[in-house]
Each structure stands twice: as structure tokens, then as C-alpha cells.
Amino acid sequence: SNVYKRQDKPGTLTENRMAVRELFLTRSFEVAMPGDLMPPTSEADRRFCDVARWCHSLKRKGDNAAEWLGDPMEAALVQMAEDRMSSPSDASLRAEIPFDADRRRMSTVHDMADGTFVFAKGAPEAVLGVCAAIQQPDGAARITEEAGRRIEAAAGRLAMRGLRVLALAYRRLGPGEPMPVDESALVLLGLVGFE
Numbered sequence: 746s747n748v749y750k751r752q753d754k755p756g757t758l759t760e761n762r763m764a765v766r767e768l769f770l771t772r773s774f775e776v777a778m779p780g781d782l783m784p785p786t787s788e789a790d791r792r793f794c795d796v797a798r799w800c801h802s803l804k805r806k807g808d809n810a811a812e813w814l815g816d817p818m819e820a821a822l823v824q825m826a827e828d829r830m831s832s833p834s835d836a837s838l839r840a841e842i843p844f845d846a847d848r849r850r851m852s853t854v855h856d857m858a859d860g861t862f863v864f865a866k867g868a869p870e871a872v873l874g875v876c877a878a879i880q881q882p883d884g885a886a887r888i889t890e891e892a893g894r895r896i897e898a899a900a901g902r903l904a905m906r907g908l909r910v911l912a913l914a915y916r917r918l919g920p921g922e923p924m925p926v927d928e929s930a931l932v933l934l935g936l937v938g939f940e
Contacts, residue, residue, distance in 0.1 A: 763817040765825040766908055767938040768793075769899040771879040771892075776899075783829040789880045791834075793934045796913040798826035799836045800853045800864035802843065818909065818939050822866075834858065840924055850875075852928050854918070861918040865928050869900040869936060872912035876933040885932045900936055908938035 768777040772789040785791045801823060803815035813820040836855040844851035850867025865872060878885040879892055896912075903910045914931040918924075 763821040763909075763939050765821050765937055766940045767903060768935055769896075769903065769938075770935040771896070771933055772882050772935075774892075774895060779825050779829065782825075784831055785829055787882060788884075789882060789934065791830075792880065792915055793913060794826040794830050795834055795836070795857070795862070796864040796866060796915050796934060797822040797937070798830070798834075799838075799855055800851065800866050800913070802841070802851070818911065821939055822911075822937065842925075842927065850928065852925075854924060861922075863916045863918065863925055863928065863931065865914045865931055866911050869897070869910055869912040872914050872931070873897070873933060875928045875931050876914050877930040878932045880932050880934045888933070896933065896936070903936060903938040906938070908940055911937045911939070913937065 765779050768779065768781070769775070770777050770789070770793065772787065782790050782794060785794045801815070801819040803813040803819050803823065806812035806814050813823065834857060836857050838853060838855055839861070840854040842852040844867065848867070849871035850865055852863055852865040854861065854863050865875070873888075873893065873896060876888060879888050879896075900910050900912070913934045913936075914928075915934065916928075916931045
């Protein structure tokens with residue numbers, strides 16, 4: 746697992762580790778464990794792993810492909826996705842909308858084998874606010890008020906258990922669609938709880 750060390754005070758090093766502990770997937774509206782995505786066989790689970798794997802601002806630590814420099818939550822997401830995908834999809838980064846404190850989310854735009862996608866992650870309320878649909882087993886479905894309440898309640902339950910929570914979402918760009926300047930009309934995939 747990835748280890749990040751910070752200097753707390755002179756002569757003291759503390760390991761700063763984060764791990765994905767629990768998921769809430771909109772395809773089932775049920776709590777899931779990271780192992781439930783291994784291997785990710787459905788379209789919904791593959792897309793969830795794609796967002797987890799590619800939507801980040803991490804940098805590789807030297808030649809060691811297993812270690813990353815950057816946010817430990819992002820590193821935990823990447824590790825979870827890589828552990829679950831026997832052959833990770835390839836992605837070419839086209840653009841990034843960095844995280845900021847006002848928007849409370851970040852997005853990346855990637856060319857994949859099956860199209861160009863916007864991948865987004867951030868605070869559940871910030872991501873849910875730009876989602877028009879939720880991922881279901883047979884495709885995307887419009888978010889209803891009831892679905893929104895269930896997702897918010899799930900985020901609250903994860904947070905009440907002391908986990909830090911992020912929401913993951915995506916959107917496929919249509920042929921010739923211009924690069925987005927902000928996130929909109931995303932499809933929510935689910936929530937991730939970190940410890």
C-alpha cells in the first residue's frame with residue numbers, strides 16, 4: 746500500500762495512510778465493499794473504476810510505479826481501481842478542471858477506447874448538484890427527488906461512521922461536442938468512504 750510520511754515535529758515521522766473502506770453504488774442503491782468490484786464486469790462498475798483510476802492530480806514517485814505523490818485519498822482511489830482491473834483501460838488526458846474550495850470537486854477529460862469522457866469527483870453535495878442522472882444496471886436514469894434523498898442519506902451514514910466521503914460521476918461527450926468549461930449533466934456512479 747502507498748505510504749505518505751509527514752514531519753509532525755522535529756524527529757517524528759507519522760505515516761499518513763488512507764484506504765477505501767466502503768462504497769455506495771447507484772446501480773444497486775446498496776452499500777458495497779471494494780472487493781465487490783473485482784473484477785468489474787458490468788458497464789457501471791467499469792466506469793466507476795475508470796473515474797477512480799483517472800480523475801486525479803497525482804504524480805508518479807520516481808520510477809516506482811506503485812507509489813504516488815499527492816493527496817492520499819486520490820492515491821487510495823487509484824490503488825483500489827488498479828487492484829480491481831486486471832487490464833486497466835488506457836486513457837489520454839485532454840483537460841483538467843482542478844479542485845477548488847468553491848466548487849469542491851475536480852474533473853478530468855479523457856480520450857478512451859470507447860469515446861471521450863468527463864470524469865468528476867468531489868464532495869457529495871457538490872457532485873450531486875451537477876448530475877442529471879444516476880447510473881443504473883441498464884444505463885443512465887434521470888435523478889428523482891427520492892433517489893437524491895437516498896444518496897444524501899447514504900453520504901450522511903458514511904460520514905457519521907467517521908469516513909471521509911467522495912462522490913464519483915462521469916459523462917460521455919458526444920461526437921464533435923466542445924470541451925466543457927465546467928461540469929454539467931453528469932451521471933452519478935456512487936460514493937466512496939475513506940478511512
